[in-house]
Amino acid sequence: MTEKHLKLTLNTDQDLIAREVPSQRVLEITLQAPDSAARAQRAALNLALVLDRSGSMAGEKLEYVKQAAMHVLDLLAETDRVALVAYDDEVNLLSPSLPVTPQNRADIQRRIQPLSDGGSTNLSGGWLTGCQEIASTAQEGMLSRALLLTDGQANRGIVDLEELAQHARELARRGISTSTFGVGQGFNEHLLEAMSNQGSGSFYYIEHPRQIPELFAKEFSELAAVTAREVELVLDVPSQVGVSVLGGWRWEQRGSKLHIFAGSLYAGRSQEIYVKLLTPPAGALEQLAFSARVTAQGEDGQALTNQAEIVLRYASQHESESAPRRLDVLQRYAGVDLAETAGEALKLERSGERDKASRLLNQSLQSNRAYADKQRLSEYENLSERMKRGMDEGDRKTSHHVAYNQKRRREP
Amino acid sequence: MEKDEWMIHELAELAGVTVRTIRYYTIEGLLPPPLMRGKFACYTQAHLRRLELIRQLKDAYLPLREIRQTMSGLSDEEVQERLNARAEQIDLTTPLPPAPADDKSSAMDYIARLMGRQAELRTPGSSSQPKPPGLHQLPPAVKAVEQTWRRVELAPGIEVHIRQPFAPLAPHEVQSILNHVRNLLQSSGGTP
Numbered sequence: 001m002t003e004k005h006l007k008l009t010l011n012t013d014q015d016l017i018a019r020e021v022p023s024q025r026v027l028e029i030t031l032q033a034p035d036s037a038a039r040a041q042r043a044a045l046n047l048a049l050v051l052d053r054s055g056s057m058a059g060e061k062l063e064y065v066k067q068a069a070m071h072v073l074d075l076l077a078e079t080d081r082v083a084l085v086a087y088d089d090e091v092n093l094l095s096p097s098l099p100v101t102p103q104n105r106a107d108i109q110r111r112i113q114p115l116s117d118g119g120s121t122n123l124s125g126g127w128l129t130g131c132q133e134i135a136s137t138a139q140e141g142m143l144s145r146a147l148l149l150t151d152g153q154a155n156r157g158i159v160d161l162e163e164l165a166q167h168a169r170e171l172a173r174r175g176i177s178t179s180t181f182g183v184g185q186g187f188n189e190h191l192l193e194a195m196s197n198q199g200s201g202s203f204y205y206i207e208h209p210r211q212i213p214e215l216f217a218k219e220f221s222e223l224a225a226v227t228a229r230e231v232e233l234v235l236d237v238p239s240q241v242g243v244s245v246l247g248g249w250r251w252e253q254r255g256s257k258l259h260i261f262a263g264s265l266y267a268g269r270s271q272e273i274y275v276k277l278l279t280p281p282a283g284a285l286e287q288l289a290f291s292a293r294v295t296a297q298g299e300d301g302q303a304l305t306n307q308a309e310i311v312l313r314y315a316s317q318h319e320s321e322s323a324p325r326r327l328d329v330l331q332r333y334a335g336v337d338l339a340e341t342a343g344e345a346l347k348l349e350r351s352g353e354r355d356k357a358s359r360l361l362n363q364s365l366q367s368n369r370a371y372a373d374k375q376r377l378s379e380y381e382n383l384s385e386r387m388k389r390g391m392d393e394g395d396r397k398t399s400h401h402v403a404y405n406q407k408r409r410r411e412p
Numbered sequence: 413m414e415k416d417e418w419m420i421h422e423l424a425e426l427a428g429v430t431v432r433t434i435r436y437y438t439i440e441g442l443l444p445p446p447l448m449r450g451k452f453a454c455y456t457q458a459h460l461r462r463l464e465l466i467r468q469l470k471d472a473y474l475p476l477r478e479i480r481q482t483m484s485g486l487s488d489e490e491v492q493e494r495l496n497a498r499a500e501q502i503d504l505t506t507p508l509p510p511a512p513a514d515d516k517s518s519a520m521d522y523i524a525r526l527m528g529r530q531a532e533l534r535t536p537g538s539s540s541q542p543k544p545p546g547l548h549q550l551p552p553a554v555k556a557v558e559q560t561w562r563r564v565e566l567a568p569g570i571e572v573h574i575r576q577p578f579a580p581l582a583p584h585e586v587q588s589i590l591n592h593v594r595n596l597l598q599s600s601g602g603t604p
Contacts, residue, residue: 022425022430024430093563093564093565096564096566096594099598107568128523128526128527131523132523132527135519136520136587136590137591138519158526162478167526171519171523174519176519240428242428278430347477348477356440363436
């Protein structure tokens with residue numbers, strides 16, 4: 001049987017909270033996109049391929065990028081659109097956004113072939129030009145995304161991480177998402193992750209250039225299977241409850257409502273999102289109710305919606321502390337919490353604060369020790385040791401990517 | 413003079429954070445260490461105000477590293493000033509970011525604004541091309557102004573160049589003209 005609904009489930013590690021003192025609880029939100037209707041076509045894609053051709057891309061990397069771009073073009077259908085941008089210190093719009101007719105496909109592929117490497121890296125210029133192409137042709141029902149590939153530091157145009165992430169966030173709010181692909185050892189993993197997190201897309205680490213086509217294909221197959229996009233969850237948060245969202249999702253609090261933007265979900269894929277709750281002492285209240293509503297656009301642009309509620313009941317501190325807790329929720333949460341902290345610690349390590357990085361991760365290891373997977377714990381203990389000694393670029397990027405996948409609960 | 417002094421858990425409750433958070437901020441250097449009263453650690457109004465400012469900075473999505481840099485350079489008086497300034501700001505304007513825009517043209521406007529601003533910020537580079545000799549050379553006092561052009565290929569073989577930013581028309585107006593021409597070209601039998 002195919003599932004037509006966008007499913008929403010709320011779960012906590014325990015439904016009792018202490019009357020006398022604040023309690024910390026874990027809220028697990030699970031979203032599941034509907035299955036694809038067998039006869040329905042996938043959503044039309046409106047893509048911009050934004051390719052780095054700065055000097056450092058010379059040789060093998062650029063060849064693989066070309067191959068990947070060719071391949072993505074082969075996978076697109078006439079209902080899709082694609083734009084092609086190459087950037088070094090200058091930005092070249094190699095092809096404006098065009099429908100992928102056989103004629104256009106051949107034309108665009110011809111423009112990829114002679115692509116050669118140039119100067120420095122105007123990442124923002126290339127990316128914004130790609131977004132501009134998408135924005136100018138976006139139509140109702142299309143999934144619009146820029147695929148930004150780079151192997152270097154942004155050193156022309158806008159180079160600040162926070163600023164680029166902010167623009168990615170603003171563009172995602174306007175319907176244009178961004179996925180990022182970092183190749184080799186020279187790029188800034190924290191920048192690319194921030195852009196894709198705030199841009200409602202995915203981040204890929206491409207350790208070896210030969211993986212470029214494979215990872216582009218992975219992004220494409222996820223895009224092609226999307227059955228819920230612009231997924232937005234609104235959680236009603238009772239007054240005085242503190243919330244914090246794990247996993248790097250784009251989120252904001254407006255009054256008593258917590259908005260979490262989960263981007264696009266592909267058929268059958270479950271996405272767990274964890275929210276740390278800090279509940280206040282009871283006062284006159286018997287319970288706290290958390291209701292959530294999710295909205296999204298389905299395959300044919302139809303509105304998908306669902307809702308769920310969970311109630312935390314006040315009990316004596318003793319009762320709430322001795323009641324059993326849901327181990328499966330805590331295990332999953334512990335993995336995400338560790339990975340999130342590891343990401344922060346890796347930023348510190350990169351900025352030279354090795355001891356602080358290791359200490360931060362150790363604190364998280366300490367608090368998650370009771371529930372986290374043994375294997376995972378020992379991997380992060382090991383990472384903490386390596387942080388103390390200082391890490392090389394390859395280790396930084398691999399470790400960051402592992403943590404990224406774990407905190408988003410993505411398949412590696 | 414500050415008279416109130418609190419234990420760590422009292423401060424935590426007042427500030428709406430956990431004891432762990434206070435310890436963490438102290439280790440991280442976001443908060444000054446507590447005053448020692450014998451064997452007790454005491455926290456003051458100054459700590460409370462710092463916690464409030466940290467919360468506001470976090471709400472503005474500033475990363476911890478940046479918050480630390482900001483906080484470490486502030487005296488207690490400056491912390492107070494910042495809080496006052498922020499309170500006024502919040503009174504005057506809505507604390508929320510601008511409402512989400514639904515129309516796609518706003519993405520166009522957003523990008524165009526951004527690119528326009530970049531063009532403004534970019535320092536006019538010295539032209540490496542020697543100027544052609546001519547009778548009507550500009551007086552030397554006038555600097556060459558660098559211009560940014562957007563190049564749009566409408567179909568293979570047909571290009572339009574638009575100076576950025578382009579004042580006479582709004583970005584989405586330019587775009588709808590381009591779209592129109594593109595559609596005309598496509599409907600008249602595709603590529604020339």
